[in-house]
Amino acid sequence: MADGSEIKRGLDGVVVxxxxxxxxxxxxxxxxxxxxxxxxxxxxxxxEEVAYLLADGELPTAAELGDFExxxxxxxxxxxxxxxxxxRYPPACHPMDTTRTSVSFLGLEDPExxxxxxxAARRKAMRLLARIPTAVAADFRRRKGQAPIPPDPSLGFAAxxxxxxxxxxxxxxxxxxxDVSLTLYAEHGFNASTFTARVxxxxxxxxxxxxxxxxxxxKGPLHGGANEAVMHMLNEIGEPGRAKRWVLxxxxxxxxxxxxxxxxxxxxxSRVPTMKKYFLKVAERKDETVLPAISQxxxxxxxxxxxIYPNLDFPAGPAYHLMGFxxxxxxxxxxxxxxxxxxxxxxxx
Numbered sequence: 001m002a003d004g005s006e007i008k009r010g011l012d013g014v015v016v017x018x019x020x021x022x023x024x025x026x027x028x029x030x031x032x033x034x035x036x037x038x039x040x041x042x043x044x045x046x047x048e049e050v051a052y053l054l055a056d057g058e059l060p061t062a063a064e065l066g067d068f069e070x071x072x073x074x075x076x077x078x079x080x081x082x083x084x085x086x087x088r089y090p091p092a093c094h095p096m097d098t099t100r101t102s103v104s105f106l107g108l109e110d111p112e113x114x115x116x117x118x119x120a121a122r123r124k125a126m127r128l129l130a131r132i133p134t135a136v137a138a139d140f141r142r143r144k145g146q147a148p149i150p151p152d153p154s155l156g157f158a159a160x161x162x163x164x165x166x167x168x169x170x171x172x173x174x175x176x177x178x179d180v181s182l183t184l185y186a187e188h189g190f191n192a193s194t195f196t197a198r199v200x201x202x203x204x205x206x207x208x209x210x211x212x213x214x215x216x217x218x219k220g221p222l223h224g225g226a227n228e229a230v231m232h233m234l235n236e237i238g239e240p241g242r243a244k245r246w247v248l249x250x251x252x253x254x255x256x257x258x259x260x261x262x263x264x265x266x267x268x269x270s271r272v273p274t275m276k277k278y279f280l281k282v283a284e285r286k287d288e289t290v291l292p293a294i295s296q297x298x299x300x301x302x303x304x305x306x307x308i309y310p311n312l313d314f315p316a317g318p319a320y321h322l323m324g325f326x327x328x329x330x331x332x333x334x335x336x337x338x339x340x341x342x343x344x345x346x347x348x349x
Contacts (some may be wrong), residue, residue: 210342
């Protein structure tokens, strides 16, 4: 600039606040939630426990978890007015746009939207956690010409989402893989969408407005939308025999290889080994060999040619595909998870 000021593109290196919600440590490729390594949480805790941790700062006791789960299950239902709105969404619109609109509508209905007190904020965060999956699942079925399925209070968070989307719950390995993905996607410091939520919150805007803005930010292919782009890329490659040449040609043509590299992690994303493990478990349960083979060749080629490692989106995209979710619903699933991180930051703000 003319006055000598340095422009920090993407706010790189700019400290805007501090947070106890999570800590990203690029020097050791590590991520913790409230001090706990995320890979340990994914393996040893259910998503409900992680949601409690992000909101309250400590893992719950058995009694606290029971109360939390009971409150979440009691708040899953959405009203007829929102269901009617969902039924009228344009057929070809992107599910992130419908999710954004559904969350905004939930703000119109919430009796505490204008209450900025801490207790009201916690109740609103719980309602968003419980109801966003119901709205996303209703939209998932709408696009297929199917009626929405009410939530089942006897099912856990992950299993209930499958129930609302497919009228069935898969085996425990697939549900665990989905649960693990929710934990791994739940929080990641001052990323673009979380920063957006905190900026909106700083104006004393309501929680639903901040989350609506965060969803708009997350939709971008350089943020949450990358998991969709990964699956489109794998489909384009099509078979293992084409994978290495496809990557080499893409690199020669200076195409962006989605699912690789990270603004923070330079030598590998600590979340990837855990998600890759569960992607391969789902593939085994589904008797799928092509996608794992293509993925491995793409990964090996990118590391050999560019020394660039996969990020979380690379194994998560094909895992969601094998679970039966439409590609453009991958990012709304990200919302179902990341709502815990967003609201934790909003409460902290």
